[in-house]
Amino acid sequence: MKHIRRKIVPLLGLAMLLTGCGEEKNSSVIPTSTSIPDSSIKASEEKKVSKIEVTKMPNKTEYEIDEKFDPTGMEVTATYDDNSTEKVENYTYDKTGELTVDDTEVTILYKGKTTKISITVKFVLKLSSINIEELPTKTTYVVGDHFDPTGMKVTAVYNDKSKKIITDYTYDKHEGLTLQDKMVTISYTFSGVTKTSFVPIMVVDLALEKIEVTTNPTKLNYLVGEKFDATGMVVSAVMNNGTKEVITDYSIDKEDKALTLEDTSITITYQDKSVILAIVVSEAQLTKIEITTNPTKTSYYVGETFDPTGMVVTATYEDDSTEVVNNYTYDKTEPLTLEDTLVTINFGGMTATLSITVEVKYDVKINALGSYRMEAENLDTSKAFLREDFIAAGRTFVENGAGASNGANICGYNPGSVFEISIYCEEATDLFVSAIMSDTDTNYALKDSMTFFMDDVSMVPSDVQFTYAGGTSYWEWKNVEFGTVSLAKGAHTFKITSIDHRPNLDCFDFEAIKYGDQEKEKVLTGIEITAAPTKTTYTVGETFDPTGMEITATYSDHHTEVITDYTIDKTEPLTISDEEVTISYQGFTATVKITVGKAYQLKLTSLGDHYFEAEDFDTSKFVAREDMAAMVQASGYTVSAADAHNGKSIERYDNGSVMSLEFYAVEDIKTDIILRASNYDEIDFNAMVEVKLDDTVLTTDNPSFGHRYNGDWYNWMDATIANQEISKGEHTLTISMISAHPNFDCLNFHVSKYATEEEVVTLDSISVEKNPTKMSYYVGETFDPTGMEVVANYSNGKKVAVSDYTIDKTGALTAEDKTITISYQNLTTTLNINVKEIDLVVNTANTYRLEAENLDKSNLTSDGTSMIENNGLSSNGASLGHVANGYFEIRIDVQEDYNLKVIGAFSKYESVALSNYVEFFMDNQAITFTDITLGRAEDGSNDWFNWKEVELDCGDLTSGNHVFKVNFKSGCNMDYLDFVFSSIVE
Numbered sequence: 001m002k003h004i005r006r007k008i009v010p011l012l013g014l015a016m017l018l019t020g021c022g023e024e025k026n027s028s029v030i031p032t033s034t035s036i037p038d039s040s041i042k043a044s045e046e047k048k049v050s051k052i053e054v055t056k057m058p059n060k061t062e063y064e065i066d067e068k069f070d071p072t073g074m075e076v077t078a079t080y081d082d083n084s085t086e087k088v089e090n091y092t093y094d095k096t097g098e099l100t101v102d103d104t105e106v107t108i109l110y111k112g113k114t115t116k117i118s119i120t121v122k123f124v125l126k127l128s129s130i131n132i133e134e135l136p137t138k139t140t141y142v143v144g145d146h147f148d149p150t151g152m153k154v155t156a157v158y159n160d161k162s163k164k165i166i167t168d169y170t171y172d173k174h175e176g177l178t179l180q181d182k183m184v185t186i187s188y189t190f191s192g193v194t195k196t197s198f199v200p201i202m203v204v205d206l207a208l209e210k211i212e213v214t215t216n217p218t219k220l221n222y223l224v225g226e227k228f229d230a231t232g233m234v235v236s237a238v239m240n241n242g243t244k245e246v247i248t249d250y251s252i253d254k255e256d257k258a259l260t261l262e263d264t265s266i267t268i269t270y271q272d273k274s275v276i277l278a279i280v281v282s283e284a285q286l287t288k289i290e291i292t293t294n295p296t297k298t299s300y301y302v303g304e305t306f307d308p309t310g311m312v313v314t315a316t317y318e319d320d321s322t323e324v325v326n327n328y329t330y331d332k333t334e335p336l337t338l339e340d341t342l343v344t345i346n347f348g349g350m351t352a353t354l355s356i357t358v359e360v361k362y363d364v365k366i367n368a369l370g371s372y373r374m375e376a377e378n379l380d381t382s383k384a385f386l387r388e389d390f391i392a393a394g395r396t397f398v399e400n401g402a403g404a405s406n407g408a409n410i411c412g413y414n415p416g417s418v419f420e421i422s423i424y425c426e427e428a429t430d431l432f433v434s435a436i437m438s439d440t441d442t443n444y445a446l447k448d449s450m451t452f453f454m455d456d457v458s459m460v461p462s463d464v465q466f467t468y469a470g471g472t473s474y475w476e477w478k479n480v481e482f483g484t485v486s487l488a489k490g491a492h493t494f495k496i497t498s499i500d501h502r503p504n505l506d507c508f509d510f511e512a513i514k515y516g517d518q519e520k521e522k523v524l525t526g527i528e529i530t531a532a533p534t535k536t537t538y539t540v541g542e543t544f545d546p547t548g549m550e551i552t553a554t555y556s557d558h559h560t561e562v563i564t565d566y567t568i569d570k571t572e573p574l575t576i577s578d579e580e581v582t583i584s585y586q587g588f589t590a591t592v593k594i595t596v597g598k599a600y601q602l603k604l605t606s607l608g609d610h611y612f613e614a615e616d617f618d619t620s621k622f623v624a625r626e627d628m629a630a631m632v633q634a635s636g637y638t639v640s641a642a643d644a645h646n647g648k649s650i651e652r653y654d655n656g657s658v659m660s661l662e663f664y665a666v667e668d669i670k671t672d673i674i675l676r677a678s679n680y681d682e683i684d685f686n687a688m689v690e691v692k693l694d695d696t697v698l699t700t701d702n703p704s705f706g707h708r709y710n711g712d713w714y715n716w717m718d719a720t721i722a723n724q725e726i727s728k729g730e731h732t733l734t735i736s737m738i739s740a741h742p743n744f745d746c747l748n749f750h751v752s753k754y755a756t757e758e759e760v761v762t763l764d765s766i767s768v769e770k771n772p773t774k775m776s777y778y779v780g781e782t783f784d785p786t787g788m789e790v791v792a793n794y795s796n797g798k799k800v801a802v803s804d805y806t807i808d809k810t811g812a813l814t815a816e817d818k819t820i821t822i823s824y825q826n827l828t829t830t831l832n833i834n835v836k837e838i839d840l841v842v843n844t845a846n847t848y849r850l851e852a853e854n855l856d857k858s859n860l861t862s863d864g865t866s867m868i869e870n871n872g873l874s875s876n877g878a879s880l881g882h883v884a885n886g887y888f889e890i891r892i893d894v895q896e897d898y899n900l901k902v903i904g905a906f907s908k909y910e911s912v913a914l915s916n917y918v919e920f921f922m923d924n925q926a927i928t929f930t931d932i933t934l935g936r937a938e939d940g941s942n943d944w945f946n947w948k949e950v951e952l953d954c955g956d957l958t959s960g961n962h963v964f965k966v967n968f969k970s971g972c973n974m975d976y977l978d979f980v981f982s983s984i985v986e
């Protein structure tokens, strides 16, 4: 740039001065040609450009991704304010880099005016790079060796970020390697684009690696005084490239020595290598050896090495004496193959043989009827790709998912991953295949997103609907069935390939339902309505017509069969209270819903509970919350919610929403109407939500709404309208969200009187519905029931609060008192309490540390997670976290008068003032203190456990008992409290 400017400034000096600095940036596009006539510059100074146009399109307007825009052939015409026009060359344009599919136009710029032309850029899959994911097995070579790519895993990465394992790469080093070769270049070409990568190798000179006795001498068994005889012995030199050569110019250490009983071996030496040969010298001649005890292990998988542990070899001599010998040798020292059936043991020139079995190891080996499970966490992941975020976090494929079989499962694999299960059938087998999976992505069809093959046979998974209730509920396991496949005796492979989804995989089950001549006992396991009857709507007095209905029976061998010899319960003329027809077959039943008369969303047909799910409400009078409109649009008002009836509830609506239910009471009834709802904040339900039966506004018992801990969205409460009398006929229940919009789970009509029939109610049990305020006591205190709610539980599901209960422990509590027994009528229940000794006895001026994790937590409420956090950054290796609210009380017995300071260590991820989270009391008097700010360390380390100390001046304590209290207004982490006692300064 500087170079150009220097060159043109002398020529354009005048023009530059006149046009000013603002134009200087254009200098870069002024052609560097020195032949621009002065006049043209002057002309354009005088006239102003009013517009520019592309009067001829460039030759090329269609591009492939990554090409650059080429203006060749383009004609740009400027129109001046005097209407004259001129073709111009020194325009610029915006798209100077590599084009992307988002580029649809190019803006042409000339003297402050712009115009646009359209271009098209199409996506073409191109190779971006290749990666050596795994090096070849062999990377060290001897001069003259040839490069061997076995074991190398090469992946191609494309411009759409996809990855693929490739095997059709090429490499450069095909000749014998030399000492100069340090790397091998791997190349791969895709659609004309070639990318390379490198494999480092090491090439060393040919050298002697070792020598070995390849054939033993004829004689290994000597009598005392004999000399070693090498006859028959063959010794070989083994080079570092694997070649072997017989050598004869070796030396032997005991060549001319008269052998003694101490001589158990001969050392053979060649150059700087030696090998030891075992011999046996005895007073009597060895006649045989025998394996008198087999080794512990005689069955092997291919690739394992023979293990003689436990084997006893006994030698017999000509004088019939025997001896257990240990310095035997054996031939099978390499990894075992299928051909290895015998191991030969050698001692003193005698041999004995041992039979072993070697087989291929299969993931699943079918040798009888029954079910065989392959845990997904044991799958071979060499053909799977770990998700980038998992790699970054240092995670692996295996996760300990809650509720997973064997406590673990596979997750975090990318599409394109392949898992294979090797199966061996010892007889021809019919296998029923199923799996357990989960996914937080609930909106796809598994059969379109993964493939499953048994050898070449595609196995289609059953339609599975994954569910996810939100939060950390990642593991909502579902059973997936693939049906039955017939396999011949021998080896098979079940192959799982991820196309575009990656459900968590827990396990795969292979159930042999037929094995050789044996078949699994076929027992009926259930019936199912596989096609509804044609007619399901009736008028009163008609009879049920099963035409069109299909009933399918399922058997224990997973076989299904359409059946016709079932029975039907409703054969008489239908009445208004008939809502379903029950089909029976050999002890199993299935029901078909029917409507008799007008269709109602709910009919009250009997005593007891009649639920209507909130998720079944007509949503036409719902008002979507503005901040959740997009979610409503995408997935409606229904969510999977913790502890909800039917697993679902509704939310995301705003004030003004109306829910109505048209129902039918078949008889005059008396019923409780129970609305199950939850609201994060406390609300006055009766004032904010209007419940109307027909035209009458109803009043509920107005329970307390609100959350139990942070993030607790579903603290379901029953708002009950008791003993409502409803006459036989049609009614409407209307719930209007006037000034609040709680989450809504279900409605329950608990009918206690139906026509003249009345519910028989018995008292079943009592229970503590709410614990007393005080759950933790010191020895000598008495139990205080304040705040405790005891309820009587009746057979109709009703709970009635009782206050005239009795308790067993009314005197001073002892350390042995762990429970309080509460009695009402003939029933009892127990409450666990904590009775403890004094927390701290102080008899010297000293510092006493109390670890937060060891304190009594019975007065604390957690946010739903365990409050003890083990970590290396805290005193005693642990600290307290996940506190929602509550308090610690520490009772101190001070035996003399002392001054007390307390140092407390707290932390919080966010930068906040400690005083917003905790307050401190000494003998119920608030302690004022200098506030501190919590928060994570500036360098981002130590995030959750960046402990900060607060100092509390508790003043002088007189001898006797005192209570120090830490009250959590909200949750923060706490590590320890140091109680610093010192003598009182007069």
Ligand SMILES: [Ca+2]
Pocket: 375, 376, 377, 404, 405, 406, 407, 408, 409, 505, 506, 507
């Ligand atoms: Ca598992």
Ligand SMILES: [Ca+2]
Pocket: 613, 614, 615, 644, 645, 646, 647, 648, 649, 744, 745, 746
């Ligand atoms: Ca529900």
Ligand SMILES: [Ca+2]
Pocket: 851, 852, 853, 874, 875, 876, 877, 878, 879, 880, 974, 975, 976
């Ligand atoms: Ca601690």
